[in-house]
Amino acid sequence: MTASKQSRPRGSGRGRRVTIADIAGRAGVTSAAVSLAVNGRPGVSDATRARIVAIAEEMQWEPSPAARALAGAPVLTIGMVLARPAEVLGTEAFFGAFVAGLQEVLSRRDYSLQMKIVDSTEAEIDTFRRWLAQRRVDGVVVVDLRQDDPRIPALEELGLPALVIGGPGHHGALPSVYVDDAHATRLLVDHLGERGHRSIARVAGNEDFLHILVRDRAFTERCTELGITPVVQDAGFGTRGAGIATAELLAREDAPHAIIFDSDEMALAGIHVVEEAGLRIPEDIAIASYEDSALTRTHRPPITSIGRSAIEYGRVAAARLLEVIEDSRDGRAASAKTPPESRAIEPVLVVRGSTDPDAPEAEGYLRHSALSEEGSEVRVRQESC
Amino acid sequence: MTASKQSRPRGSGRGRRVTIADIAGRAGVTSAAVSLAVNGRPGVSDATRARIVAIAEEMQWEPSPAARALAGAPVLTIGMVLARPAEVLGTEAFFGAFVAGLQEVLSRRDYSLQMKIVDSTEAEIDTFRRWLAQRRVDGVVVVDLRQDDPRIPALEELGLPALVIGGPGHHGALPSVYVDDAHATRLLVDHLGERGHRSIARVAGNEDFLHILVRDRAFTERCTELGITPVVQDAGFGTRGAGIATAELLAREDAPHAIIFDSDEMALAGIHVVEEAGLRIPEDIAIASYEDSALTRTHRPPITSIGRSAIEYGRVAAARLLEVIEDSRDGRAASAKTPPESRAIEPVLVVRGSTDPDAPEAEGYLRHSALSEEGSEVRVRQESC
Structure with a gap:
């Protein structure tokens, strides 16, 4: 030179x-x-x-990126790949809120978030590989966990610090953070049971995703425990399927008088079908959603939902991934012998007018489980699984 | 070695x-x-x-990032810095849809989007400087344009390929893409004028942003041209200010019977005040919004809004920035003598039940200006300014 x-x-x-x-x-x-x-x-x-x-x-x-990389300096960036259409970022309340929660914690630590949209799981794994080789990111967040997810062994082999969003289980030796969907399901079923419903329907999203399967199982199990008849109607994610599934439920001779939807947008689509059928909410039929958002709060009547977990989910995930990155840098990465660690975010139920005519407007009232601390909206539980 | x-x-x-x-x-x-x-x-x-x-x-x-950088190879990443609280990503419909539009075009070209949240304009400029020095991005999108924006001369000096979101004007020698807010304002005022309103209020967002000033001016100008009394009520961005501004409008002796809000969330907050006052929409008071979203479509009555420009805005911006990056790589960067180029996205108005009781439900009906092509929702106009 x-x-x-x-x-x-x-x-x-x-x-x-x-x-x-x-x-x-x-x-x-x-x-x-x-x-x-x-x-x-x-x-x-x-x-x-x-x-x-x-x-x-x-x-x-x-210093050049190569020099920084040799020195082991962090590049102050975490990565997230979505193998979904870009439009979910604009239409699904979950992603906007989750990314907002991530960014809130990352920005305090001077980190940025690198996001990429790809069209397959293979392309997602290839992106992880390139990001590692080019030292683009210090670690990645893995979303949309599936059963037997090929990203898990790929990331284990690469050794790129990673946090899996989802569980429990199915995240191999990687750490994970998940919302306790079984618990959320019990909150919903228990509330509707207490309101006197003896038959409850669940309009279910894409069962490729692990959290949908967790809800399916917990729903049938809890209903059975309480002597309630469970009806599961598959809809895939998206509003069209939810509308059709709702119409099919209403056409049954033993049509249920309570329906739980997997997302806020699905609930809205179902409600339009219910309203077209001339049924009143909640007098003729009760409606609840797994996802809270501006849509559920501003609807009239406001919709009973699992509390605003998505932004908190993002915050907890960012904080946990930064810990994982630091541990990895300090040589404290989990060995194959350490049991994989998982943290559960405990949900709350916000009861509103769509299931209880006496609930206060948009704020509703909260239903915690016995496990949650009083007054805290979200509680993080640590466990090995 | x-x-x-x-x-x-x-x-x-x-x-x-x-x-x-x-x-x-x-x-x-x-x-x-x-x-x-x-x-x-x-x-x-x-x-x-x-x-x-x-x-x-x-x-x-x-190859190492340094080797790639020396070879002038693109790093296939564009950057965006937000000097706003992270929560706007989760709550403002505009940002979710804009990012979705960006990602849709970027993903087709194998690009990712690097986002960072900072707390000041100085920190934003510092981030641009570091991203350039470390070859983190091939170019940046600049959002939330202000008058006399210090980011413009800073980016001109750095020579980092950049596209300004906003205008017309105030983007220096940098190329820009903007939604024609003056045009959008005329569509709103003309429609309400045709519905017989002789006094129209505008509940206005944070006037630090250029597009808010453009709306303010166009609003007063168009109302005056049509012999309509304009009332501008400042609210700042956010729902609290919008609710207070609406209450102040309703308390006036000459309370207007039509209100235009700067965003969907502001419109919802205003509507709650209108409903609490026992007024009917649109019979007693007409409501319209500059931002369309799931909120405006699912509200009952659905809310008349400027058409879904945010996702298209993101698409046009990504495509234009990729052109700017290619031009820069080929040595075709605009010289100081070239007039800065600006592209306008022409808005449409979606008329719904909040201003016209006969409008079809959520779909509404479209109002284009004479300038737009029939049948195309968004038309891009190129101009020098």
Whole structure:
């Protein structure tokens, strides 16, 4: 590397990075001397070091990504890949709130979030591989967990710090954070049971996702325990399927008088079918949703929902991933012998007018389980599984 | 650099990047030979080159970011900084839809989006500087344009490819894309004027933002042209201010019978005040919003709004920024003498039950201006300004 003898004023060389050679040229020393000075290694006098560092700062020099990577410095970025259509970011309340929660914690730590949309699980794994090879991210958040998810063994092998969103189970040796959907399901069923419903329907989303399966099982189990007849109607994610599923439920001879929907948008689609059939909410039919949002709060009547977990979910996930990254940097990565660690976010139920005509407007009232602390909306439980 | 003599099987060295030396060790050649081979330079036989490249691929080697940067290769990432609370990502319909539109176009081109939340304009400029110095992004999207925005001269000086979201004007020598808010305002005022309103109020958001000022001016101007009395009530962004502003409007002796809100959430907050006052929509008071969303479509009555521009805005912005990046790479960056180029997205008005009791439910009906092509929801107009 030859030291340039030209002084390079700030702002010139549009878009070009300041190099060690540029600093050497300005300081009138060799590139080797600059390298020793900025890396804090012996071989230059204190006076020369101070002068070189001052020039480097004035020229806004930054070490190259490769140099930072060699030094093991964090790149202050976490990654998230979505193998879903981009439009879910704009239409699904969950993703907007989850990303907001992530960013809230990341921004306090000067981290940014790198997001990529891909069209397959293979492309997602390939992205993880490239991000690791190019040192683009310090760690990744893995969303939309499935059973036998091929991303889990791929990430275990890569050794890229990762946090799985979902569980319990199915996250291999990787740490995970999940909303306790079995618990959420019991809150919903118990509330509707207490309101006197002896038959409850569940309009269920895409069963490829683990959390949908968890809800399916917990729903049937809890209904059976309470002597309630469970009816599961598959709809896939999306509003069209939810509308059709609702129409099918209403057409049954033994049509249930309470329906739980997997998302806020699905609940709205179902409600339109209910209203077209001339039925009143909650007098003729009670409606509840697993996802709370501005839609459920502003609807009239407001819709009983599992409390605003998505933003808190994002916060907890970001904080946990930053811990995982720090542990990895300090060589405290979990070995294959450590049981994988999982943290559950405990949900609350916000009861509103769509199931209880006496509930206060949009605020509703809260139903915790016996496990939750009084007054705290979300409680994090740590466990091994 | 000394070639390691150890073979390094795939998947070992958790998280460590494969280097030229690793490949050299496996191939039994010098690092220099590997460098010639993988960079397609002469000096090795075709057979050796083929063998080295095969080993590099098998070991999943990737050139270091510094090497890629020196070669001018794109890092396939665009950046966006938000100097706003993270929660706007979860609560403002505009941001979710805008990011979805960006991602839709970026994903087709294998790009990712790097987002960072900061707490000041200075921190935003500092982030641009660091992203450029570290070659983190190929270009940036600049949102929330203000008058005399300090980010504009900073980006001009840095020479980082950038696209400004907002205008017309105030974007210096940088290219910009904006929704024609003056045009949107005329669509709203004209529609309410045709419905017979002789006094129209505007509940206005944070006037620090350029698009709010554009709306303010166009509103007063168009009302005056049509002989309508304009009333502007400042609310700041956010729902609390919008509720208070609405209450103040209703308390006036000459209370207007039509109110336009700057966002969907502000409209909802205003509607709650209107309903509490026992007024009917649209019989007693007409309500319209600049932002369309699931909230405006699912409300009863559905709310007349400027059509879903945010997702299209994101798409147009991503496509335009990728052009700007390519131009910059090809040395076709705009010189100081080229007039800055601006593209306007023309809005449409979706008329619904909150202003016209005969409008079909959520779909409403469209009002274009004479300038728009029939049947196309969004038309992009190119201009110099």
